[in-house]
Amino acid sequence: MPDTAGDTPNAPRARRGVLRALIERHGRKGAIAVPYLWLVVFFLVPFLIVAKISLSEVRIAIPPYGPLLDVVNGAVVGIRANFNNYTALVGDALYWKSYLSSLEIASLSTLLTLLVGYPIAYAMARAPRNRRAVLLMMVILPFWSSFLIRVYAWIGILKDEGYLNHLLLGLGIIHQPLNILHTYSAVYIGIVYSYLPFMVLPLYANLEKMDWSLLEAAADLGCAPLKAFWKITVPLSMPGIVAGCFLVFIPAVGEFVIPDLLGGSSTLMIGKTLWVEFFNNRNWPLASAVAIVLLLFLVGPILLFQRLQARHAERNG
């Protein structure tokens, strides 16, 4: 390769050599350290800051919270950390009602998603092998399109003058438009719709591997189909059921967009309460405390889910 650099042709090449040697020598450390540090800076540290701010006082200032320590000439003269924000959460009915209703909505909609998703996953798993890829694609496709748009689509359907009421009035099934939008029913519909793929995919992955000859054996021995389903299919698909339920329940607890757009002002969910506290009331310390308590509610299910996943991966890997 002709070198146009002139009298020191080896210098850039040598430098590149040093760089390469450095990467070769420390490549392993670098591959770990770069993403590790990134997550510490952009994931772990932010949580510590939230925890810190949840202990401080709200102030009318920029930023709207007070310092934890009083520092005069570099010496700490007083600690201002307090649990007022946490006691406020317990004292004000709005907050614990939000937590309870979030847990209730998330649990019930997880159950509904399971009831809607199981027959779909089951039928997909029983479909001929060459059709399964297409069916799988059809479940994933809506999941790739925007979540916000899919929630928005339901406003047009559920409104008082929406498509559903048009249809039902036109067919003469009802004579008064149903009031669904801005009620809890709309929130349930929205969550079941948006999270359905999270339920169907793990269930399908599980049912697809099932040995169907077990059902035939049960039938040969005189077991009724429904009983065989309860005694064989359901227990064998338990890992899929558990994974699907976690994948729906955990994000549903903190959901903000669905209760806000479909539930209207009357629905209480903790994600929405946090948002309002932060943006409308500008009470950052209280919003931080809401987030920390929400996280504490979720730590149990998240750890349990991770352990189940790890055990599952071990068994399969």
Place this chain on the structure above:
Amino acid sequence: MRKGLTAFNYISLILGFSFLYIPIILLIIFSFNESRLVTVWAGFSTKWYGALARNQSILDAAVVTLKVALMSSTLAVVLGTMAGFSLSRFRRFKGRTLFSAMIFAPLVMPDVIIGLSLLLMFVAMGIDRGIVTITLAHATFSMCYVAVIIQSRLSSFDRSIEEAAMDLGCPPLKTFFLITLPVIMPAVVSGWLLSFTLSLDDLVIASFTTGPGATTLPMRIYSQVRLGVTPQINAVSTILIGIVAVGVLIASILNRRQEMQRMRNERMAADNA
């Protein structure tokens, strides 16, 4: 073994897919509605698409969203590939448990908590918020998805090829670029695509981490949707759905072609053996 589906199976599939697709189909149909009222059909028209082309605020938001999505998904793929590779290849290192917990946690954490914590950090550090901070936030949660995809791909990958290359004197970095990366390329591409759509889609985290002048498309759509249903939003939605559908179609065709190529290669290898 019994072949085919029962009537119950068919009904489940038909009802299930109707539930999934009818809202989206109605949205698309009514984006071509002449009437201002979104729910009453008054004839075919593309006027809402024309109105969209003149709507500067939507166009600006689309540009911001694309910039953020392109930058954050590229960053996420680099970081996520390193993380996934480290997790699957280096079985023991200090703080591995914390590392894998940090990879896993953002996948299940509610958006409001991630958004709030990042914003409070940016404020505490005195960092000005805007396109850069949204990009950093998106890269952070997307890299976790990429890491999981890469890790699962590497776990089914024959390590002896890498070892053979290194035994023959190929340095580790060169081995990675010549052997490992080409093999996991489909996972890298799907990781990039997933990060890209996650970024396009995100409303909550972007709302927390944005600053003046950086409004993303979901934020713009959200503020208009809160005022009521408008045909222009149906038109934006239809365009976005169209882009995603074309993207997924191309990806699946590429995937299928690659799969067929692999099967052909394997058959040839088997014939030669």
